[in-house]
Amino acid sequence: MYISGVGRTKFGNLSDNLQELAYEAILNALDDSNLDINEIGAIFVSNFLSGPLNGQLHLNSMISSLIPGINIPIIRVETACASSSVAFNQAIYCLQNYSNILIVGVEKMTGVGLLPTTDAISMAGDRTYDFPNGLIFPAAYALIAQQYMLKNNINHDILELVSYINHQNSRLNPLAHFYYKEVSKEMIKNAPMIASPLNLFDCSPISDGAVAVILSKNKTSDRDVKVMSSKIATDTISLTERINLTSFIATKIASKQAYKEAQITPADLDIIEIHDCFTISELIALEDLGICGASEVSELIKNGDILRDGPFPVNTDGGLKANGHPIGATGLAQIFEIVAQLRQETEKRQVDNPEIGLAQNIGGIGGTCGITILGV
Amino acid sequence: MAYYCSRCNKYWNYQVKRCIFCGQDLLSQHSKEYRVLGYTQVNIPSKGNEKVPYYVYLIEDENNVKKLMKSTIEYNIGDRVDFELDRKSSILIGIVGIGSMGLQIAEYFLSYGFNVHLKTRNSDKIVSIYERIQKNLSKKYTSDDVRKILDRCQITTEYLDLKGCDLIIDASSEDFDIKESIFREISEIKKENAIIATNSSSISIDKLAAVTKMPEKCIGMHFFNPVRKMSLIEVIIGEKTSNDVIDTIFAVAKSIDKEPIVIRNSPGFVVNRLLLPQINEAIRLLEQNVANKESIDSAVKLGLNHPMGPFELADYIGLDICISILNELHIELESEFYKPANLLKTLVGEGKLGIKTGEGFYNYK
Numbered sequence: 001m002y003i004s005g006v007g008r009t010k011f012g013n014l015s016d017n018l019q020e021l022a023y024e025a026i027l028n029a030l031d032d033s034n035l036d037i038n039e040i041g042a043i044f045v046s047n048f049l050s051g052p053l054n055g056q057l058h059l060n061s062m063i064s065s066l067i068p069g070i071n072i073p074i075i076r077v078e079t080a081c082a083s084s085s086v087a088f089n090q091a092i093y094c095l096q097n098y099s100n101i102l103i104v105g106v107e108k109m110t111g112v113g114l115l116p117t118t119d120a121i122s123m124a125g126d127r128t129y130d131f132p133n134g135l136i137f138p139a140a141y142a143l144i145a146q147q148y149m150l151k152n153n154i155n156h157d158i159l160e161l162v163s164y165i166n167h168q169n170s171r172l173n174p175l176a177h178f179y180y181k182e183v184s185k186e187m188i189k190n191a192p193m194i195a196s197p198l199n200l201f202d203c204s205p206i207s208d209g210a211v212a213v214i215l216s217k218n219k220t221s222d223r224d225v226k227v228m229s230s231k232i233a234t235d236t237i238s239l240t241e242r243i244n245l246t247s248f249i250a251t252k253i254a255s256k257q258a259y260k261e262a263q264i265t266p267a268d269l270d271i272i273e274i275h276d277c278f279t280i281s282e283l284i285a286l287e288d289l290g291i292c293g294a295s296e297v298s299e300l301i302k303n304g305d306i307l308r309d310g311p312f313p314v315n316t317d318g319g320l321k322a323n324g325h326p327i328g329a330t331g332l333a334q335i336f337e338i339v340a341q342l343r344q345e346t347e348k349r350q351v352d353n354p355e356i357g358l359a360q361n362i363g364g365i366g367g368t369c370g371i372t373i374l375g376v
Numbered sequence: 377m378a379y380y381c382s383r384c385n386k387y388w389n390y391q392v393k394r395c396i397f398c399g400q401d402l403l404s405q406h407s408k409e410y411r412v413l414g415y416t417q418v419n420i421p422s423k424g425n426e427k428v429p430y431y432v433y434l435i436e437d438e439n440n441v442k443k444l445m446k447s448t449i450e451y452n453i454g455d456r457v458d459f460e461l462d463r464k465s466s467i468l469i470g471i472v473g474i475g476s477m478g479l480q481i482a483e484y485f486l487s488y489g490f491n492v493h494l495k496t497r498n499s500d501k502i503v504s505i506y507e508r509i510q511k512n513l514s515k516k517y518t519s520d521d522v523r524k525i526l527d528r529c530q531i532t533t534e535y536l537d538l539k540g541c542d543l544i545i546d547a548s549s550e551d552f553d554i555k556e557s558i559f560r561e562i563s564e565i566k567k568e569n570a571i572i573a574t575n576s577s578s579i580s581i582d583k584l585a586a587v588t589k590m591p592e593k594c595i596g597m598h599f600f601n602p603v604r605k606m607s608l609i610e611v612i613i614g615e616k617t618s619n620d621v622i623d624t625i626f627a628v629a630k631s632i633d634k635e636p637i638v639i640r641n642s643p644g645f646v647v648n649r650l651l652l653p654q655i656n657e658a659i660r661l662l663e664q665n666v667a668n669k670e671s672i673d674s675a676v677k678l679g680l681n682h683p684m685g686p687f688e689l690a691d692y693i694g695l696d697i698c699i700s701i702l703n704e705l706h707i708e709l710e711s712e713f714y715k716p717a718n719l720l721k722t723l724v725g726e727g728k729l730g731i732k733t734g735e736g737f738y739n740y741k
Contacts, residue, residue, distance in 0.1 A: 122422065133444040133445055135444050136418065147414050195416045239434065240441075240444060242442075245414075
């Protein structure tokens with residue numbers, strides 16, 4: 001099976017609403033492919049917060065309104081921040097029944113104020129015990145960061161470097177949330193504290209955006225990219241139910257299965273997209289994905305190994321930190337970047353001749369993980 | 377609290393009854409003691425967590441069962457903490473005078489895990505007080521939780537039933553003779569170390585303390601209405617109030633997420649000394665036909681960014697209370713400036729006391 005078309009909107013604080021964003025991404029993906037809308041057999045729509053933030057549910061029918069008179073099966077998938085990689089995964093299972101399936105991820109998060117947004121995002125964590133005890137999302141990752149920093153004897157500098165690299169990468173991606181923003185190391189170091197030890201620059205932004213990807217059973221053009229594997233795994237919703245607080249077992253399980261199915265090892269990866277919703281999760285993922293061993297993460301980053309010209313280029317689009325994090329579209333944005341890189345169509349930020357790429361997309365505090373491996 | 381399957385050695389945080397792996401009934405394990413594994417100080421507000429900064433602690437009990445606990449108290453990693461039996465809940469609160477404020481203060485302490493004893497004069501009222509607390513708690517808690525909370529609440533007509541209390545708060549009506557007799561009665565029965573506080577908004581703590589055996593244990597603890605929403609507590613210290621008592625009241629106030637401020641005993645303290653002259657001046661503006669009451673309320677709301685205008689607020693407080701505080705300020709500060717405006721006297725004379733009587737400056741019928 002192949003990815004035969006990708007399309008996205010710009011990410012950021014946008015004037016477009018949910019429908020406009022989804023429509024633009026779908027149109028762009030169709031334009032990018034050799035297909036027209038009548039050749040699409042089914043659609044998966046991925047979204048996290050249209051209920052609490054936009055007051056709109058029944059999104060599959062909303063998407064149907066964008067393609068009037070077609071009446072094909074459409075289904076919505078929600079697994080918090082991992083919604084779109086899981087939608088992609090489910091589309092693969094359905095592909096035996098259709099020639100082409102479109103997956104569209106969309107999220108409209110800005111314009112409702114900080115308090116309702118923070119509240120809504122916390123729905124990705126436990127609301128029965130954790131949220132009433134003040135556990136907003138940054139706080140959950142702050143607890144993980146504290147544990148990680150103590151265990152590996154590192155300080156905040158390495159997190160600042162991760163943030164800086166992602167922001168540098170976004171300066172080469174015109175569709176990124178922070179494409180316009182010149183960010184210095186001093187700005188990152190001196191940013192206001194959100195939940196100690198995480199400051200503003202450890203946190204991904206609240207973004208609007210949409211991405212669409214077309215999955216095809218058969219090859220439709222030379223630009224098509226092969227789907228080598230897509231695996232998902234889950235874990236408890238609360239940190240309090242975990243033994244290991246500095247690793248996400250869902251990432252380990254899903255990636256191990258995906259490597260096996262794709263018949264590759266981490267060393268074969270030419271490009272990696274990591275779910276850096278907070279800087280600390282990039283460090284944890286590098287270890288969980290087997291890119292490097294425990295306690296080698298700092299060295300790897302300091303050595304420049306995750307830079308665009310290094311052996312493991314990570315988040316060439318800017319990552320969640322700087323490309324943006326429109327939650328229901330994020331996993332597909334990672335797939336978009338890998339497809340664009342494998343096709344060698346990313347211009348200024350192009351990695352040299354990549355052949356295999358991996359995207360790690362997590363939901364909540366690692367409660368869901370979707371791993372996608374693509375190749376040419 | 378965790379649910380444990382001894383056969384499969386698995387834990388659940390969510391309340392489940394049988395093990396999904398082996399079908400065995402689960403044991404509910406109560407945690408005795410917790411150790412701090414990690415923490416974060418959170419600086420951004422969210423719904424229900426509006427007050428920042430606060431700490432979130434990741435804690436673990438003797439069975440390695442973890443949970444999260446929000447607190448404003450500072451602990452370090454490795455500290456042993458007894459969150460279930462926090463020191464605040466070991467303080468027994470007594471409340472004398474179960475009017476609107478007494479009831480609200482009682483509910484507020486109950487919702488923060490304290491044991492509360494309420495003293496009312498009238499035994500006929502015990503059932504209705506109980507039902508009112510139950511009804512108010514039901515808006516926020518499940519019926520199970522309400523039952524558990526009410527287990528921590530006792531209502532009595534006897535002062536003697538307050539003898540175990542560590543902090544007794546007088547919330548009776550704003551009448552010196554009543555408060556004086558309450559202070560005298562409490563002084564007779566209270567534990568040596570117990571603190572007597574009054575929620576009075578205007579009466580001198582020194583005068584009340586003078587009738588007790590231990591004036592150093594007396595202090596003012598002025599809550600604001602509605603108690604649940606208003607963060608301020610004016611802590612009024614008398615000439616003889618001891619530093620230990622001030623520290624304890626501060627710790628209690630902080631533990632219930634209130635902001636205490638220290639005020640030397642003085643007529644009207646800070647809030648009423650500022651507020652009542654403003655209300656009085658607003659009434660004079662109305663009397664002098666400078667603007668109508670709606671315009672004056674709008675001016676204060678939109679020009680001073682107050683949530684309520686002076687006439688709305690006066691009606692909410694009660695015009696009888698407004699006049700009694702102004703009279704107090706007038707007499708104690710010996711200045712005509714505080715003399716209640718004529719229109720205020722007229723309305724009180726006509727029994728138009730504000731929202732509680734259905735009419736004050738505005739009509740609520």
